[in-house]
Amino acid sequence: MKVLLPLVALTAVFLAISQGSPISAENEKVVYCYFESWTVYRPGNGKFDVENIDPSLCTHVAFTFLGINADGTLNILDPWESNPDGLNGFERLVNLKKENSNLKILASLGGWNEGSLKFSTVVADSAKRTNLVNSVISFLNQYGFDGLDFDWEYPSRRDSENPEDKDNFSKMLEELKVAFIPRGFILSAAVNCAKVNVDISYNVTLLNEYLDYVNVMCYDFHGEFDNYTGHHTLLYSSPIDTEFNNSEWNIDDGIKYWLASGMDPAKMNFGIATYARTFTLVDSTKSGLYEKISGAGIPGPYTRIAGVLGYNEICELYPNRTDIFDDVQMVPHVVIGNQWIGYDNEQSIGIKVDYALNKSLGGFMLWSFDTDDFTGLCGDGTYPLTRIIHDKLAQRGFTLKKN
Numbered sequence: 001m002k003v004l005l006p007l008v009a010l011t012a013v014f015l016a017i018s019q020g021s022p023i024s025a026e027n028e029k030v031v032y033c034y035f036e037s038w039t040v041y042r043p044g045n046g047k048f049d050v051e052n053i054d055p056s057l058c059t060h061v062a063f064t065f066l067g068i069n070a071d072g073t074l075n076i077l078d079p080w081e082s083n084p085d086g087l088n089g090f091e092r093l094v095n096l097k098k099e100n101s102n103l104k105i106l107a108s109l110g111g112w113n114e115g116s117l118k119f120s121t122v123v124a125d126s127a128k129r130t131n132l133v134n135s136v137i138s139f140l141n142q143y144g145f146d147g148l149d150f151d152w153e154y155p156s157r158r159d160s161e162n163p164e165d166k167d168n169f170s171k172m173l174e175e176l177k178v179a180f181i182p183r184g185f186i187l188s189a190a191v192n193c194a195k196v197n198v199d200i201s202y203n204v205t206l207l208n209e210y211l212d213y214v215n216v217m218c219y220d221f222h223g224e225f226d227n228y229t230g231h232h233t234l235l236y237s238s239p240i241d242t243e244f245n246n247s248e249w250n251i252d253d254g255i256k257y258w259l260a261s262g263m264d265p266a267k268m269n270f271g272i273a274t275y276a277r278t279f280t281l282v283d284s285t286k287s288g289l290y291e292k293i294s295g296a297g298i299p300g301p302y303t304r305i306a307g308v309l310g311y312n313e314i315c316e317l318y319p320n321r322t323d324i325f326d327d328v329q330m331v332p333h334v335v336i337g338n339q340w341i342g343y344d345n346e347q348s349i350g351i352k353v354d355y356a357l358n359k360s361l362g363g364f365m366l367w368s369f370d371t372d373d374f375t376g377l378c379g380d381g382t383y384p385l386t387r388i389i390h391d392k393l394a395q396r397g398f399t400l401k402k403n
């Protein structure tokens with residue numbers, strides 16, 4: 001297989017496919033759902049498996065995560081969950097297409113735990129890049145997936161501060177795209193939302209050229225990794241953010257910067273979080289923003305990670321909670337004893353959906369639908385948060401993208 005086409009040929013291929021371009025019609029929107037494969041090991045009501053996915057609620061489902069080996073080949077991180085001699089997760093996932101022929105199934109490579117350095121090493125080396133392209137193509141063909149989602153967190157950051165990551169990542173995506181075009185595979189990436197991080201990690205012009213979608217991770221702005229309370233999905237900054245020199249540390253500034261940098265709005269999926277970031281307050285009577293914390297909030301029964309709670313855990317643990325809605329940041333939090341819980345409810349998701357539609361974005365990404373109330377135990381039906389997206393789309397005259 002010849003991977004490296006000259007640029008002229010690449011341009012010609014792009015022109016040739018512009019007719020069947022993956023970009024949605026104006027009134028069609030994407031709902032791109034991430035499936036966290038490790039949720040099959042969650043206990044009790046939190047256990048989420050492939051069959052819990054409602055394929056009618058998504059246009060795309062991405063399996064998370066595949067890893068990467070030092071030579072650039074793919075690494076199946078949990079062969080027991082994925083393979084036919086175990087739980088056969090890949091095949092069962094692809095079988096969802098039988099229930100919704102419009103559904104596309106992608107495999108997501110990377111994620112937080114895979115780190116940054118391994119990717120930095122692979123994309124810097126032409127032979128390793130070729131290994132990755134070949135390994136991805138053979139994986140997609142073998143399991144019947146429709147494409148790859150590249151989730152490198154993050155080029156030129158964390159355990160790799162190599163400034164060349166950014167350009168090498170573009171090169172990697174170009175080579176994947178060239179190999180994908182004749183095969184009809186989809187190429188997306190999950191990207192950081194924060195304005196100050198965009199130029200460090202991404203050449204937006206080139207990402208816009210090579211990617212079918214960018215899934216903008218509009219979350220994790222604050223968390224127990226700070227030493228104070230803050231909302232992780234704040235849409236806008238409030239005056240106190242300005243006081244703490246965080247006036248551009250919010251979703252709105254990030255989305256506007258992606259757009260100003262040249263990303264086609266039709267390719268952007270606005271990331272909606274169905275989980276909270278939580279804190280333990282030093283003094284439960286001091287529960288505003290930027291108040292002292294002693295650490296992460298207590299873990300939930302299903303996600304079992306300090307500092308995080310799924311919406312399903314919040315609504316089950318605290319059915320009588322009172323949301324405190326910040327009318328400037330446009331997000332709710334609850335305070336229960338010394339626990340400070342910043343999350344999204346039906347109101348704040350509705351506002352975010354309107355925001356994204358007002359900006360003509362191509363659709364929405366969900367991280368993740370296994371922490372929505374997928375069982376409907378909390379009394380608002382199954383997937384109450386995900387359904388807000390669908391209700392809003394219908395109200396405003398949009399339909400789901402036809403793949």
Ligand SMILES: *[C@@H]1O[C@H](CO)[C@@H](O)[C@H](O)[C@H]1NC(C)=O
Nearest residue numbers: 166170199202203204205206
């Ligand atoms: C992106 O890459 C192109 C082509 O290499 C280059 O001309 C441009 O300056 C780069 N932009 C940024 C912001 O790095």
Ligand SMILES: *[C@@H]1O[C@H](CO)[C@@H](O)[C@H](O)[C@H]1NC(C)=O
Nearest residue numbers: 240241242243244245246290
């Ligand atoms: C914000 O930045 C200004 C100017 O650099 C500095 O004087 C001030 O201490 C900073 N405030 C906080 C809360 O960090």
Ligand SMILES: *[C@@H]1O[C@H](CO)[C@@H](O)[C@H](O)[C@H]1NC(C)=O
Nearest residue numbers: 226227228229290291292293
């Ligand atoms: C957090 O840490 C910074 C730097 O050590 C300090 O200036 C600030 O006062 C701390 N904030 C809180 C709320 O404890």
Ligand SMILES: *[C@@H]1O[C@H](CO)[C@@H](O)[C@H](O)[C@H]1NC(C)=O
Nearest residue numbers: 314315316317318319320321
């Ligand atoms: C929530 O309120 C209902 C109705 O008032 C009550 O029956 C229930 O015990 C409360 N649940 C909790 C966990 O406080």
Ligand SMILES: *[C@@H]1O[C@H](CO)[C@@H](O)[C@H](O)[C@H]1NC(C)=O
Nearest residue numbers: 351352353354355356357358
């Ligand atoms: C979206 O646009 C409508 C109509 O202009 C406006 O009323 C609404 O406030 C906007 N919402 C957001 C979140 O931008």
Ligand SMILES: CC(=O)N[C@H]1CO[C@H](CO)[C@@H](O)[C@@H]1O
Nearest residue numbers: 123124125162164167168171
């Ligand atoms: C294709 C490309 O841009 N390759 C560069 C990747 O990074 C290394 C250094 O880490 C450069 O030497 C390459 O030119």
